[in-house]
Amino acid sequence: MSDQTDGGRRIGTQEAARVLGVKPATVYAYVSRGQLSSRRDAAGRGSSFDAAEVAALARRNRREAAAPATGELAVRTALTLIEPGAYYFRGVDAVALASRYRYEEVAEWLWTGTLTPGSGFAAPPEALAAARRSVAALPAHSGPVDRLRVAVAAAAAADPLRFDLSEEAVLGSARCLIPTLVGALPEVADDHPDPAAEDDGIAEDDGITEHGGIARRLWPRLTAREPDPDALAVLDLALALLTDHDLAASTLAVRVAASARAHPYAAVSAGLGALEGPLHGAAGRLAHRMLVDVREQGGAAPVVAEHLRAGRRVPGLGHRLYPGEDPRATALFARLEALEPAAPALAAAREVAAVMARQGGLHANVDLALAVLTVSYGMAPEAGETVFAVARTAGWIAHALEEYQERPLRMRPSGQYHGPRPPQPMPTPMPTSMP
Structure with missing residues (x-):
């Protein structure tokens, strides 16, 4: 599906997945994470995506993939x-x-x-x-x-x-x-x-x-x-x-x-x-x-x-x-x-x-x-x-x-946990001091 609305070309899920080089399910994962916006078509048969927004995300993904480790x-x-x-x-x-x-x-x-x-x-x-x-x-x-x-x-x-x-x-x-x-x-x-x-x-x-x-x-x-x-x-x-x-x-x-x-x-x-x-x-x-x-x-x-x-x-x-x-x-x-x-x-x-x-x-x-x-x-x-x-x-x-x-x-590093391995026993509350 591809159409022209609101002054910008819109594409369907399959084409968006092709541009991004991912599976269709990953396209919807991008939507859930706020990286892409989607719109249901008038007949309710599927979603469409702004072609320019998809292309921009693809460029960002390529940049990050090319960055040296x-x-x-x-x-x-x-x-x-x-x-x-x-x-x-x-x-x-x-x-x-x-x-x-x-x-x-x-x-x-x-x-x-x-x-x-x-x-x-x-x-x-x-x-x-x-x-x-x-x-x-x-x-x-x-x-x-x-x-x-x-x-x-x-x-x-x-x-x-x-x-x-x-x-x-x-x-x-x-x-x-x-x-x-x-x-x-x-x-x-x-x-x-x-x-x-x-x-x-x-x-x-x-x-x-x-x-x-x-x-x-x-x-x-x-x-x-x-x-x-x-x-x-x-x-x-x-x-x-x-x-x-x-x-x-x-x-x-x-x-x-x-x-x-x-x-x-x-x-x-x-x-x-x-x-x-x-x-x-x-x-x-x-x-x-x-x-x-x-x-x-x-x-x-x-x-x-x-x-x-x-x-x-x-x-x-x-x-x-x-x-x-x-x-x-x-x-x-x-x-x-x-x-x-x-x-x-x-x-x-x-x-x-x-x-x-x-x-x-x-x-x-x-x-x-x-x-x-x-x-x-x-x-x-x-x-x-x-x-x-x-x-x-x-x-x-x-x-x-x-x-x-x-x-x-994107700036979400993974922590390296160095604490005690679970399962640990429930901690014992400290006794309260009486007045």
Whole structure:
């Protein structure tokens, strides 16, 4: 059976099985797992399937069958390629792209494969107000990731279209979510922010001026110091460089959530949850504190010695994907060298790297370069986490978009049970203590 309805060709079970290379019964198994949709014909004699949907599933199955069995989880992606000394966004040198275009433009390139100069993001007033109220209700000691997680949840609740996983809808949510996250963070200079304020603190030209947009809105959430165009340009560069970096732990968490067809806000929340771990998100904070110690003690040697004596890793050095210096660090250092306020922190970072070069040749990574920026402009130690999380939200959305095109629930590894073999006797309840 083959017919044309609703603008698309429909095929019968036998033809669908032939295209997929499976038995007819397996076709219905795909339907039960949500991988295919079916429709009963008018006479009730059988089911029909969208030919394009069947062909797409066949292509996915062939891709997965062709993937090498390496013993590790491998995820096909067209977003970021990492090679020794360089990384690429959709085949374009990421450092060159980030050096020339603003964060929003790099995000659009990663999402759509189209470069759109002048791209700007805007926060919906209702979502921004809800996010600000929610963040304002948190304890004063809450960290940046705490605030961002709460802001994401509030923004999701304010978006009735969040369950629409079409590319157009997800992109619309992404362009609203990122400025909402930034706008929900309290300004450092404002000790008593009004959570219900209607003004979102965004200048009219923030989305179109050369160094406006997300970097301009984020700056007062990081430091009370007034920015200059060069400092804003470095912050924007950092955001663009950090947009994506292949399958880091937080990005894998996002893809697992998207594989289960969680909406994009929930997928971003999964990424933030993984980022909260001390092995992923805390490196910038540690590097910041180390540079402050180096400046206070007048040299890197005693600070490095104390880290090693305590059995701690020296933060901001080494990256398992780069044998030399992290290209993101190289790009940020080059831009920071032109900024007078950055000179002391930059010298401290260079001294730390020089001391450690004698012990195994570890090179600077992006956390150390980001720490130079945060120390130089009087930002808090956790400012690097904020920059990282805001920047990486764009990459998380890009990975969610890719995963929505794959077979649902494909990231379901099999557990290797190591517990006692059944049958085991029923456990004996513990005696309750009498008052």
